[in-house]
Amino acid sequence: MKGTWESIGGKKREYNIEKALDEIEAIVGSNAVIKDRGLLREKSVDFTPIFYYKKVKGYEVPTAEALITPKDAKELSNIVKVANKYGIPIIPLGGGSGVVGGLIPISGGILVSMENFKEIKIDEENMVVVAGAGVTGKSLEEVLNKKGYTVGHYPQSLNESTVGGWIATKSIGQYSTKYGGIEDMVLGVEVVMPNGEIIKTKASPRSSNGPSMKDLFIGSEGTLGLITSASLKMRVLPEHRQMLSYSFKGFNEAIKAAKKMMLQGLNPDVVRVYDKDDAFLWFEGDANEPLMIVILEDYREETLNLKARLVDEIVKEFGGSYVGEKYASLWLKDRFEAKKKAEDYMQMGFLLDTIEVSSFWSSLYDVYSSIKNGLLSIKDGVVLNASAHADHFSLNGACLYFTVGGAPEKGPEAFYEAIWSKAMEACLSFGCSISDHHGIGILRRPWIREELGSSYALLKKLKEALDNRDIMNPGKLV
Numbered sequence: 170m171k172g173t174w175e176s177i178g179g180k181k182r183e184y185n186i187e188k189a190l191d192e193i194e195a196i197v198g199s200n201a202v203i204k205d206r207g208l209l210r211e212k213s214v215d216f217t218p219i220f221y222y223k224k225v226k227g228y229e230v231p232t233a234e235a236l237i238t239p240k241d242a243k244e245l246s247n248i249v250k251v252a253n254k255y256g257i258p259i260i261p262l263g264g265g266s267g268v269v270g271g272l273i274p275i276s277g278g279i280l281v282s283m284e285n286f287k288e289i290k291i292d293e294e295n296m297v298v299v300a301g302a303g304v305t306g307k308s309l310e311e312v313l314n315k316k317g318y319t320v321g322h323y324p325q326s327l328n329e330s331t332v333g334g335w336i337a338t339k340s341i342g343q344y345s346t347k348y349g350g351i352e353d354m355v356l357g358v359e360v361v362m363p364n365g366e367i368i369k370t371k372a373s374p375r376s377s378n379g380p381s382m383k384d385l386f387i388g389s390e391g392t393l394g395l396i397t398s399a400s401l402k403m404r405v406l407p408e409h410r411q412m413l414s415y416s417f418k419g420f421n422e423a424i425k426a427a428k429k430m431m432l433q434g435l436n437p438d439v440v441r442v443y444d445k446d447d448a449f450l451w452f453e454g455d456a457n458e459p460l461m462i463v464i465l466e467d468y469r470e471e472t473l474n475l476k477a478r479l480v481d482e483i484v485k486e487f488g489g490s491y492v493g494e495k496y497a498s499l500w501l502k503d504r505f506e507a508k509k510k511a512e513d514y515m516q517m518g519f520l521l522d523t524i525e526v527s528s529f530w531s532s533l534y535d536v537y538s539s540i541k542n543g544l545l546s547i548k549d550g551v552v553l554n555a556s557a558h559a560d561h562f563s564l565n566g567a568c569l570y571f572t573v574g575g576a577p578e579k580g581p582e583a584f585y586e587a588i589w590s591k592a593m594e595a596c597l598s599f600g601c602s603i604s605d606h607h608g609i610g611i612l613r614r615p616w617i618r619e620e621l622g623s624s625y626a627l628l629k630k631l632k633e634a635l636d637n638r639d640i641m642n643p644g645k646l647v
């Protein structure tokens with residue numbers, strides 16, 4: 170095994186927290202500094218299943234020493250200057266929906282809630298919306314939808330996750346085949362750097378002004394600075410929709426059909442391909458064959474009808490059969506409800522996790538089989554279910570998204586170490602990318618060196634150059 174969780178850093182550091190908090194209280198006022206242990210325990214754990222499970226079951230979890238809620242970038246900048254002076258870790262807190270441990274304060278320190286950064290400014294002429302880092306996807310879409318607009322970024326965690334969290338984790342939404350990932354939507358960012366300096370990258374439709382500084386922060390997981398706001402592309406909401414569901418004899422045939430749609434530039438808003446077991450899992454026993462769902466939206470009915478006809482032709486070419494709107498419409502109805510389902514399973518004592526990887530077409534089916542069989546081969550009957558779907562299709566390949574569940578006979582750590590090692594090693598052996606969109610956090614950190622190869626040293630140097638006291642979310646990503 171190349172990486173193990175024992176290699177996760179996270180030693181508690183020595184620093185004068187009392188003195189630092191006194192200085193921070195003088196900046197933000199005592200009401201904006203929370204030291205209550207119960208509340209800190211609650212806020213220190215994101216939705217990373219192993220930590221969430223431990224929190225729910227009453228195990229010890231790493232807990233921050235304070236939670237601070239600054240009102241604006243200036244206050245935040247002064248807080249960061251104090252943290253830098255005392256060498257205290259700062260962990261940015263968005264919606265807390267992260268699933269790879271990005272939030273967990275493994276080295277102690279201060280959680281900084283971005284909840285007051287909630288300004289939304291709409292520029293209708295240029296189709297740009299400037300949103301504060303703490304704005305949740307739900308509130309952003311509510312404001313935009315009322316005016317007939319959307320950002321088009323709909324992660325399954327839309328209700329909880331924030332603009333800052335999306336950028337920090339390089340997230341992707343369910344309509345990615347049409348609109349892309351968050352990296353395709355960000356025009357500019359404002360960031361408080363690890364030394365407290367506030368920087369703003371210029372927003373423009375495109376720029377040829379050297380390497381893109383905004384891109385430094387997309388996927389930086391809070392390790393290079395705190396994102397305070399972002400300029401995002403805005404789109405007009407489509408008015409027409411069609412929902413299509415197809416069954417297939419094999420998962421691979423459905424993937425080939427999706428590939429042809431992408432290569433012909435059809436880019437349906439949503440295409441998801443479920444293997445037999447995943448269809449059974451997500452449609453609650455109602456479907457037991459490989460399944461494809463397609464959602465098409467457009468501004469004009471005739472364009473929509475044409476696209477639907479072309480999708481249908483391609484599907485039939487690969488042996489798919491139309492089974493009505495049903496599964497696509499069920500998915501659309503429940504698409505933001507997965508968190509509740511996962512919580513219910515964990516309350517019942519089951520452990521489950523989701524692991525997503527990104528593969529070129531050439532290895533997609535083989536890496537799918539390898540990871541799935543590897544997970545199912547884990548001994549002692551620990552893994553009860555492993556299933557997958559493919560989504561976020563692009564010109565070059567797709568995301569494979571595994572759901573794995575079981576009973577932690579030897580404790581949660583042993584279960585998680587077994588499933589993550591199996592999946593990451595199989596993925597790397599095919600040259601695939603270890604994360605499509607959830608990020609690295611602490612769960613994937615044992616494999617980041619191998620993932621990045623010779624570019625690992627560059628990222629490490631960048632981190633050291635920008636944050637030489639290693640205060641920004643230490644022990645994560647790099």
Ligand SMILES: Cc1cc2nc3c(=O)[nH]c(=O)nc-3n(C[C@H](O)[C@H](O)[C@H](O)COP(=O)(O)OP(=O)(O)OC[C@H]3O[C@@H](n4cnc5c(N)ncnc54)[C@H](O)[C@@H]3O)c2cc1C
Pocket residue numbers: 215216260261262263264265266267268270271272283302303323324325326329330331332333334335336337338339340341342343390391392394395396397507508606607642645
């Ligand atoms: C049910 C469920 C469904 C999900 N579906 C998707 C999905 O469809 N697509 C997807 O991509 N992800 C998905 N996720 C994962 C998660 O929602 C995303 O990673 C999301 O982008 C996290 O946003 P957040 O605001 O909750 O961030 P948090 O969990 O608060 O933080 C995540 C990381 O970003 C850092 N961070 C947060 N805000 C800032 C900031 N302002 N500046 C700097 N760093 C910051 C944190 O320190 C942490 O390292 C899902 C999670 C759940 C629980």
